[in-house]
Amino acid sequence: MGIVATSFRDELLAAGLLVPLGADGLYGRAAAFEDVVDALARLIVSLGAADGAARIRFPPIEPRSVFDRTDYLRSFPDLTGAVVTFRGDDAGHARLLAAADTGDDWTELLEPADAMLCPAVCHPLYPTLTGTLPAGGATYDLQGWCFRHEPSVDPARMQAFRQHEIVYVGDAAGARAHRDRWVERGTELLADLGLDVEAVVANDPFFGRVGRMLATNQRDQELKIELVVTVASADQPTAVVSSNCHEDHFGAAFGINTAEGDVAHSACVGFGLERVTLALLRRHGLDVERWPSTVRDRLWP
Amino acid sequence: MGIVATSFRDELLAAGLLVPLGADGLYGRAAAFEDVVDALARLIVSLGAADGAARIRFPPIEPRSVFDRTDYLRSFPDLTGAVVTFRGDDAGHARLLAAADTGDDWTELLEPADAMLCPAVCHPLYPTLTGTLPAGGATYDLQGWCFRHEPSVDPARMQAFRQHEIVYVGDAAGARAHRDRWVERGTELLADLGLDVEAVVANDPFFGRVGRMLATNQRDQELKIELVVTVASADQPTAVVSSNCHEDHFGAAFGINTAEGDVAHSACVGFGLERVTLALLRRHGLDVERWPSTVRDRLWP
Numbered sequence: 001m002g003i004v005a006t007s008f009r010d011e012l013l014a015a016g017l018l019v020p021l022g023a024d025g026l027y028g029r030a031a032a033f034e035d036v037v038d039a040l041a042r043l044i045v046s047l048g049a050a051d052g053a054a055r056i057r058f059p060p061i062e063p064r065s066v067f068d069r070t071d072y073l074r075s076f077p078d079l080t081g082a083v084v085t086f087r088g089d090d091a092g093h094a095r096l097l098a099a100a101d102t103g104d105d106w107t108e109l110l111e112p113a114d115a116m117l118c119p120a121v122c123h124p125l126y127p128t129l130t131g132t133l134p135a136g137g138a139t140y141d142l143q144g145w146c147f148r149h150e151p152s153v154d155p156a157r158m159q160a161f162r163q164h165e166i167v168y169v170g171d172a173a174g175a176r177a178h179r180d181r182w183v184e185r186g187t188e189l190l191a192d193l194g195l196d197v198e199a200v201v202a203n204d205p206f207f208g209r210v211g212r213m214l215a216t217n218q219r220d221q222e223l224k225i226e227l228v229v230t231v232a233s234a235d236q237p238t239a240v241v242s243s244n245c246h247e248d249h250f251g252a253a254f255g256i257n258t259a260e261g262d263v264a265h266s267a268c269v270g271f272g273l274e275r276v277t278l279a280l281l282r283r284h285g286l287d288v289e290r291w292p293s294t295v296r297d298r299l300w301p
Numbered sequence: 302m303g304i305v306a307t308s309f310r311d312e313l314l315a316a317g318l319l320v321p322l323g324a325d326g327l328y329g330r331a332a333a334f335e336d337v338v339d340a341l342a343r344l345i346v347s348l349g350a351a352d353g354a355a356r357i358r359f360p361p362i363e364p365r366s367v368f369d370r371t372d373y374l375r376s377f378p379d380l381t382g383a384v385v386t387f388r389g390d391d392a393g394h395a396r397l398l399a400a401a402d403t404g405d406d407w408t409e410l411l412e413p414a415d416a417m418l419c420p421a422v423c424h425p426l427y428p429t430l431t432g433t434l435p436a437g438g439a440t441y442d443l444q445g446w447c448f449r450h451e452p453s454v455d456p457a458r459m460q461a462f463r464q465h466e467i468v469y470v471g472d473a474a475g476a477r478a479h480r481d482r483w484v485e486r487g488t489e490l491l492a493d494l495g496l497d498v499e500a501v502v503a504n505d506p507f508f509g510r511v512g513r514m515l516a517t518n519q520r521d522q523e524l525k526i527e528l529v530v531t532v533a534s535a536d537q538p539t540a541v542v543s544s545n546c547h548e549d550h551f552g553a554a555f556g557i558n559t560a561e562g563d564v565a566h567s568a569c570v571g572f573g574l575e576r577v578t579l580a581l582l583r584r585h586g587l588d589v590e591r592w593p594s595t596v597r598d599r600l601w602p
Binding site for chain 1: 320408418462
């Protein structure tokens with residue numbers, strides 16, 4: 001896949017759709033790329049509105065107290081981004097600049113900033129729901145920037161990217177139904193956009209020894225379904241949408257209860273806006289103006 | 302200001318326009334708030350298009366190599382956010398989780414991730430321009446998330462917020478003209494939206510002893526003009542737009558030359574999208590539906 005991914009990346013850069021920023025997996029997005037992202041977001045908003053989803057937008061960072069309660073550190077420590085900052089005085093500042101001037105690692109002189117880069121756009125939602133949900137649960141439309149530290153030349157594996165999520169929080173049956181409904185809706189949307197979609201059981205890259213057990217559990221219970229399409233390689237399709245039952249993971253961690261008094265379950269569908277855009281560019285070509293009119297009409301009705 | 306700012310913040314939270322995330326200066330934005338942000342962004346895009354600005358969108362993080370060359374660490378170390386991550390093995394992971402479980406500072410066990418939170422949305426642009434500019438220079442329309450570590454209860458002082466910038470890179474006269482033109486355009490736009498605007502010479506919070514000299518220089522040369530309006534307090538108005546001549550700071554740091562072979566100058570206008578939105582909410586009330594029709598028509602033509 002390495003060679004194919006690199007060659008697709010080269011085409012995207014040559015077309016000026018992505019602008020390399022000097023580190024693997026960090027890109028500027030040109031207007032033509034962003035216009036597709038925006039159009040996809042509008043389509044997802046309108047699908048979410050049919051579920052009565054309340055739109056909220058979160059910043060790309062979350063308090064450390066929120067991150068700690070998600071247990072993300074147990075599953076994906078290597079993808080984590082914590083924020084550190086300078087808290088010293090003039091003398092400390094002089095040492096910091098001296099370290100920077102000599103090329104030393106000046107981040108060692110920094111201290112925690114009580115902020116983590118959001119690894120998933122729904123994290124900051126859960127602490128806002130601590131308490132009792134309305135009867136029937138609640139649905140949210142979220143979009144924002146996620147960070148995952150996995151520098152790669154594969155343009156579909158960015159370090160900073162946008163997820164658009166529709167999240168349900170309520171009872172167990174509602175969460176399953178949400179997950180399943182959005183597998184269908186996501187498949188339909190991607191097919192409408194001319195993509196060949198397959199739904200597969202997800203296989204998240206949990207870290208280390210403990211992670212192998214978590215991965216087995218995730219697969220065995222079929223908690224997370226991914227919609228995969230060709231981006232870099234037809235042999236190794238890329239997940240562009242995932243629909244995930246969290247069971248009571250977040251409900252228990254954040255003290256969220258249903259109107260009936262049970263610990264809340266949750267489920268979310270997440271569209272990778274850059275990945276869907278890349279899949280469309282791969283499928284229909286790099287000149288968005290020349291995409292099939294059926295696809296353009298769906299994106300820009 | 303503390304009390305007034307806190308009371309305005311309380312009103313915003315009670316109206317559900319901002320959702321507190323558990324740390325000062327971090328909020329979710331409700332749909333009504335975001336709709337104003339989006340409308341402002343569309344207006345700025347159309348004003349930038351009149352200058353032929355090329356739209357690019359950057360992620361909220363930039364490579365450390367870019368950050369280092371901006372010299373931001375010299376001026377604002379205390380506002381900086383560096384990203385650290387976990388690079389260890391199973392044993393290191395066990396130590397990390399043990400530290401997290403006992404409430405110790407587990408970020409000490411992390412290592413630099415070659416990523417900084419962007420403190421200004423135009424930073425990632427400059428390294429993409431290394432070399433020779435087209436004749437007449439070039440203009441860019443940028444929007445993205447910035448991070449500044451200054452936790453505050455003042456809703457106008459968020460840690461994570463969006464800037465919308467129109468940036469000119471070219472010769473010195475072009476940069477001055479861009480700065481001045483956008484002071485005018487910004488003033489006109491804010492006045493159209495019903496805000497009482499004043500243009501003042503900026504007074505950035507440079508850090509420490511060295512910073513006092515930098516601040517004096519910035520004021521004496523009148524390099525940066527801010528448009529201030531009432532947000533939290535009429536006595537202490539808030540800068541919602543700034544228009545800034547960088548002279549050859551970025552041109553020299555990133556090796557950018559004009560077509561004539563001189564070191565490029567640059568200038569940018571930056572609209573604080575959350576701050577303008579907050580100023581409008583303060584001026585016209587928290588119910589956006591009931592804003593004056595002249596204002597609504599300008600935002601949603």
